[in-house]
Amino acid sequence: MTGSAPRTLVGFGVAGLMLLPVLWMISTSVKPPVDYVSTSISLLPSRITLEHYQALIEDDLVGKLLNSVVVAFGSTFLALAAGFPAAYALVRLRLPAGFDNVFLMFVLVIKLAPPLVLAIPLYQVLRTLGLLDSLAGLILVYQVYSLPFAIWMLIGFVRDVPMSYEEAARIDGASLIQRLVTVVLPIMMPGLVATGVFLMILSWNEFAYALLFVQTPSKFTLPTYIATLITEDETFWGRLTAIGFLASLPILALVGVVQKGLTRGFAGGLK
């Protein structure tokens, strides 16, 4: 192809521009504090220091990291466990007239409703269940976002499973549950993983509910912990950027694993 050199140049320029804040974050996380109160635009630290990372570890960063991991895996697992059978039923099984459409409309309405709209009554739900100020409570309320998203995305993947495989298994006398586990699940694995990655990112980054439903500092997830570092009088830029970098690593790794599934996932609900 002719003229690909300028394209490469522009491409790298644009990607560099998009990445500039990220590069700034990484460099600031190893800058000594004196560098912050400077008017220089240099990205390079005057010297490299790990003091911010040390400060984070002393501040029980590992505990918060664990909380985020527990909540991310817990809510992802729950959303997939409830969402997969539901998506299958909606696509493949005969439901009362119009039920599937009503259900999908409902999913859409929930996606529209801002999380804060439900927050007040959800307080009562969690109080009744005794799950306030707990990670289990967070895993549960995250289903408000996660479950509709999981169903929305999985419907596309269920449609892609060829009917003929299931037919064959049915003729062999396999029950519905057996067919689901031995036939549909293995074929859908890539789809489940892609969906799971999105769900994981969703809860890894969730802020509003974590802010409202957890009070004990040792139960904070990363985003709520980060928010406490943005204070009125002084902002701990070093610690903020250090934790920003650390918090982003697992997500970047996950996305790397399922890069191909990215676009497929978003197109899933299109048709």
Next chain:
Amino acid sequence: MSTSRTASVLLLAPALVLFAVLTVYPLGRGLLLSFFATDYGLDGATFVGFANYTDLLDDRFFQRAIWNTVVFTLLATASEVALGLVLALLVLRRFPGRWLVIPGIVAPFVLSTMVVTAIWSAWFHFDFGFLNNLLRAVGVAPVAWLFDPDIALLSLVLVDLWQTAPLTFLILLAGMQSIPKEVYEAARVDGAPPVRIFFTITLPLLMPHILLAALLRSIESFKIFDKVYALTGGGPGHATETLSMYVYRLGFRFFDVGLASAAAMMMIVIAGLLAAIYAISIMRRDSDVG
């Protein structure tokens, strides 16, 4: 086929239970509470009819919040779709290093919103922020990114644009790649200039993807809370107070649960109206095509 009936109910049951507990019940209770004056639950609440709703419509700060939210949603969605389109056009054709450029563009999208706000709160700092340092370096007067009431909302749009243009980029790139090559070949044989090809072929064929991107983005921008909470807290004055922020203040700062519930219900209505506009525009397109 009655076994299938039972089976489908069983398969749907977990999801239905979760929906019932986490959304249907809260929505119903929120609707009920919106007709009461209460600072907690229904015990000791006074029925006030539509008073909460009329109070809200009468409140200049609620009106301001609606305005801010709608302006933010429109600006953010439009700019994100536009930038996504430009970026997708840029990497549509193959070039050396493309495999590196795409992840670079996508990276901001996977960062946590709190990480994003952390970065930008530092970039927006008036005295030592990266943006103002940059402006000073080229001899331009620094900007009060978060403190100027005329600029603060735009600053939030900028942050949102940076974080989520990668999403619209991905959707639109997928859309462009699904357009058959032959369509372009024919146009090129006819000697059409690239700009005309874009407007007469690419854009119309891409329309469903553009609408999808716009829908996803407007839904999300309409709900915006965390960026506002962490970057401006709704200020200066009420320049960046969005509906989510307004509901948060009423519900969790003042515990005016009745009024907050009414505001929440009105928010759903406004979201529904926006969705209806979108649905109608899709249906009109479909009937044009069909």
Next chain:
Amino acid sequence: MKTLACLMLAGSVLAGAVAAKAETLVIAGRDGSFGDALSLAVERYKAANPGLEVERLELTGGGLLEKVTIAMREKSGAYDVIMLDDPWAVEFMSNGWLADLDTLGGGIAEDFVEPTRNVSRYPVGSGPHYAVPFVGNVELFAYRKDLFDKHGLAKPASWTDVLAAARTINQAEADVSGVVFRGKKANPIVTGFLPILWAHGARIVGEDGTAQFDSPASVEALKLFLDLKAYAPQGVETYNSTEVRDALMQGTTAMTIELWPSWAPSLDDPAKSKVPGKIEIMAAPGQVQGPAPMLGSWLLAVPADSKNAERARDFIDFVTSEDMQKTLALEIGLPPTRASVYADADVVAKYRWYPAQFEALQNAQPRPRTPQWSRIETILGDYLQLAMIGEMSPEEAVSEAHERIARALKR
């Protein structure tokens, strides 16, 4: 799928391990210098009580109010010790959210300055104690003695004097603004405005608990506040304590409407101030009424739902002891709440304005004692800002704010 399950299992096991640790005390408090003071106290307390784990949450004023209110309303038992601003006290105490400290550990010492002790009781001034005063903040006024002398101005006796002095100095000095105050919405702008409002004889809530804000006196006070803004630096609408303190210490302002002792432990430190020894501190001027310094005390309390109340009470006694108060005053510059510390020779030698501060604290008036204060403060802040950015006339702002306050008080 197997790896997923394994990871989940590992995650929950680890989480369980984290949860099952030694005795813990959870403290929710402020960031900034109050946070630094508490950190020092916690360090000493842990040294004296080995094996105790202390979890800290440090937040801004607004953030702290949200967090502790939610936790206590829901009786989550998340916190054992909380720090609270005295205007929140009535809401917390009247709702039964705080533990009665007369039963838990037996009252508090007479040594705490009376106004701070009064706001720690409910009913105010007479009931049982629900909190222990920790920060003896009282709202003061500061001016540059050298600049006043240079321009032949006397120490301001009224707000009219303040306005005149601000005009004179603003016009005569190139790099010095006449006056500076906190203009940021919500708590800051309200606290900046209140001294002027009180001096004009206006009030927000009457003795009977009804709104009384709509009055000619309020309008006069607001007009004067807006007039002052003309001699304040550009962008004062966004100023908070940091900006005000910087303006004072960098010598770029002739007066500050409010100065809290905790902001300025280093007024005379040449390393931190460009104008050491030149700043004079006084109680805010009067107008139709004499000066009445405003109380801004921060208290420590034990939420009624605390799971570790005994230990919490013990910690509070440690932090507010005479010894610790002296240490915190000397090392962090935290304004004490005990009369005995104000009489301490070491402390007075370090801070020359402490006698004046002590006198102001003894005469300090608290903000209106209503459970709705947070809401009222937000409403006032909203309308003060609208008037300040010129979206409303002072009359409109006062009357609309009054209407909103009246509605809030009825809820």
